[in-house]
Amino acid sequence: MGRRPTLKTIAEEVGVTVSAVSLALRDDPRISVATRERIQRSAATLGYVYNRHAAGLRRGDSGTVAVCLNDLSNPFFTEFLGHMEARFREAGRMMLFGHANESLDVQAQFIRQMVEHGAAGLILIPVAGTRRDDIAGERARHLENFPVVLISRDVEQTPYDRVINDDALGVQLLFDHLYGLGHRRFVWLGGGKETSTARDRERAFIEAMRAAGLSVDDETIHHGPTSLAFGDTMLERLLGTGEPPTAVLCFSDVIAFGVLAACYRHGLRPGVDLSVTGFDDMGAAAYSSPALTSVRVRTDRIGQRASELLGARMAGDRRPPERVVMPPELVVRDSSGPAPVTRR
Amino acid sequence: MGRRPTLKTIAEEVGVTVSAVSLALRDDPRISVATRERIQRSAATLGYVYNRHAAGLRRGDSGTVAVCLNDLSNPFFTEFLGHMEARFREAGRMMLFGHANESLDVQAQFIRQMVEHGAAGLILIPVAGTRRDDIAGERARHLENFPVVLISRDVEQTPYDRVINDDALGVQLLFDHLYGLGHRRFVWLGGGKETSTARDRERAFIEAMRAAGLSVDDETIHHGPTSLAFGDTMLERLLGTGEPPTAVLCFSDVIAFGVLAACYRHGLRPGVDLSVTGFDDMGAAAYSSPALTSVRVRTDRIGQRASELLGARMAGDRRPPERVVMPPELVVRDSSGPAPVTRR
DNA sequence: TTACGCAATTCAATCGATTGAACCAATGCG
DNA sequence: CGCATTGGTTCAATCGATTGAATTGCGTAA
Structure with a gap:
């Protein structure tokens, strides 16, 4: 043959x-x-x-682009994946895919390998805790101008383009919505200190609380993983406290879904007995029971802008790195409603 | 520099x-x-x-493996992605990722490109409607022994390894469970004729119905896309009929979630007024409201077995192609319960 | 001393595509 | 008729790593 x-x-x-x-x-x-x-x-x-090996050897570009995510179980991130794959395929580029799974080591390994493969650029949702050198170090000094675009999460003091959501605005919209409905006892569920997203959303929440003259204490903020289980068990715990909140703001839709599940088991009607909000507005938010009030992060626009920026960099654009902040939209559904009248 | x-x-x-x-x-x-x-x-x-281009040119292997999915919005498929990425990374191989999005053209384009890149093998969830030549044709006659493993969906008469779920068994388990709870008026939601998965599940449903002496007519089977919206609107429609079903079997969890959403809006209690079952048992099934009875497809085992088979083929294994059928498990949760007493 | 074996290293061809320079023939123009 | 042009094609070097064969140097057995 x-x-x-x-x-x-x-x-x-x-x-x-x-x-x-x-x-x-x-x-x-x-x-x-x-x-x-x-x-x-x-x-x-x-x-x-x-034969792209031969061509790539001669020309120094393999026609691939690398993309690294770190939480495939969160549909929010796979939305990015879909948007970007489509755009790169249209541009005739293949995607080298990595799943760092929140591990710095895996992320580093991926970055090294994709450089070996001669990828022309990298789109990265940095692993929680990533610092400047974690990205640059692996790429070594010979790649100073290697195109990198960070999405969704910011890493400060990096010389890279970044396209992120306006998390502060999103939280503000949610808070104003709930406050306007009469809520005064708030709880924040999820996040932590490791990602810019978590930090930004939490900070915005705290500021909104302060601005509204509400106090923030140990009972107000609860860190935890972005999982259904976390939302579920946390609501269980909150119900055990003396004065449960009337509004639960979740760091992510995923957590909110867990909260809704716990509500259901306890016969609590979200939107009536208790208001629950998510963040990201993934596709499932419109179909939870009840439908979830959330903040729509424009993954499509972020993915698009990131692809554009990467494309420009790969084409030789040497302007100083850009930081794009994409405004989100409040989506009010049935899981939020007027604060229940206080019984006392 | x-x-x-x-x-x-x-x-x-x-x-x-x-x-x-x-x-x-x-x-x-x-x-x-x-x-x-x-x-x-x-x-x-x-x-x-x-420099892998240089090495690949000389040696003829790039150290990459290609994986092509076609529905990123369905977390069921991204579960595969995660399992396989991990295994390939451990083996030192990078993953070329493609998202065919149920388009035969895109799938063909992907296959061509990944051959150009010198991928050592391909794992494919074939697009609905894929036939033998759609895969082989693009690879051309010079690649007769190119390693390909199909997962999740079968394409008949292909010379490739296949690792799929035992869909017939899964449906049987669900049906027996519901029948045992006293249900007699069933409806099947979703699927169609395009994928082996849809055909196998539906056929098993029909056989189970016949075996139980129940008739299957136009009102029993409703084809449609695997989306939340489809489940939602279909339930709306069913409620309008004279004699609504007492048990709704959905082709996929995704559809079932849509059904649950519609139930919620109508004040129907799934598991009490109506039994609803899904299929796949994706992570969210345990946290829907109420928690969803489903069939756990072992994406981990399927992904693992597929990686193993591909690894063996890449290492030169020339045995005749294997067809691995992985047994699923019934997971009973709260969305299914005894058939309501017939009011008439 | 010669020859041999062995370890360590070098030689040189090779993989397949790309590209700037060179070449050739035909045509146009003065 | 000679010279410049240009369209079409070829030449030859190049990218960086790999590998079977050849070479070198050295110790040791005959």
Whole structure:
């Protein structure tokens, strides 16, 4: 069955040189239409397959782009993946995919490997706790201008483009909505200190509370993983306290879904007995029971902008790094409602 | 800032030849320990980065594996992605990722590109409607032994390994569970004719109905997309019929979640007024309101087995293709319960 | 001393595509 | 008719790592 045909195979068949074939297959106008067609026809019948290793070796670009996520179980992140894969495929680039799973080591390994593969750029949702050197260190000093775009999470003092959501605005919108409905006893569920997202949302929450003249204490803020289980067990715990909150703001829709599950088991009606809000507005938020009030993070726009920025960098754009902050939108559904009248 | 160092750079620094460096960096015993260490130290300080294009060109293997999904919005599929990425990374292989989004064209484009990239193998969840030639055609005749493993969905008469769930068994388990609870008026929601999964589940449902002496007519089976919206609107429609079902079996958890949402709005208590079951048992099934009875498809085992098979093929295994059928498990939760007493 | 074996290293060809320079023939123009 | 142009194609070097064969140097057995 012979080996895979190469430019040489075609060249011999058609009776021209390898150079002519190379040029013809890329529609270079230097080759006459007649021979170009003969060459292309021959390539087709021989079943020629372009060898990107050879091309990449010579040209130094493999036509790939690397993308690294760290939480596949959170549909919010896979939304990014879909948006970006589509855009890169349109641009004729393949995607090298990595899943760091919140591990700095895995992230570092991925970055090294994707450089070995000659990826032209990297889009990264940095692992929690990533610092500047975790990204630059692996890429080494020979890659000073290597295009990197961070999305969703910010890492300060990095020389990279970043496209993130306006988390402060999102929390503000949620708080104002709930405050306007009469709520005064708030709880914040989820997040922590490790990601910019968690920090920003929590800070905004605290500021909103202060601005409204409400106090923030140990009972107000509860850190934890972004999981259904966390939301579920935390609500259980809150119900045990003397004065349960009337509004529960969750760091992520995922946590809010867990809260809704616990509410259901306890016969609590979210939106009536208790208001629950999420964050991200993933697709499922419109179909939870009840439908979840959330903040729509524009993953499509963020993904698009990130692809654009990366594209520009790969094309040689050397302007100083940009920090794009994408405004989100409040989406009011049934899980939030007027504060219940205080019984006392 | 100089170019990226190559073997040559190191060779000159250390005072040996390129060959020696190449061998030393791969720990070849032909190079003495002393020089090997000198070489490796030099590589480290120079910040040498392995060039896989050059190596791949010479050796013909790029160290990548391609994986193509087609529905990122369904967490069921991203579970596979996570399992497999982890296994390939451990094996030192990067993953070329594609998202066919149920488009045959995109899938074909992906397969062509990944061959160009010299991927060593392919794991594919074939797009609905894929036929034998859609896979083989793009790979062309020079790749007869190219390793391909299909997961989740079967394509008949293909010369590839396949790892799929035992869908017939899963449906049987669900049906028996519901029948045992006294249900007699069933409805099947979702699927269609395009994927083996949909066909197998539906066929098993029909057979179970017949075996139980129940008739299947136009009102029993409703095809549709695997989306929350489909489940939601279909339940609305069913409620409008004269004699609504007491048990709704959904092709996928995703559809079931949509059904639960509609139930909630109508004040129907799933598990009491109506039994609802899903399929796949994705993570969220345990946290819906109420928690969803489903069939756990072992994405972990399927992903693992698929990786193993692909690994064996890449290592040269030429045994005839295998068809692995993984048994699922019934998971009973709160969305299913005894059939309500018929009011008539 | 010669020859041999062995370890360590080098030589040199190779993988397949790209590209700037060179070449050739035909045409146009003065 | 000679010279410049230009369209079409070829030449030849190049990218960086790999590898089977060849070479070198050295100790040791004959």
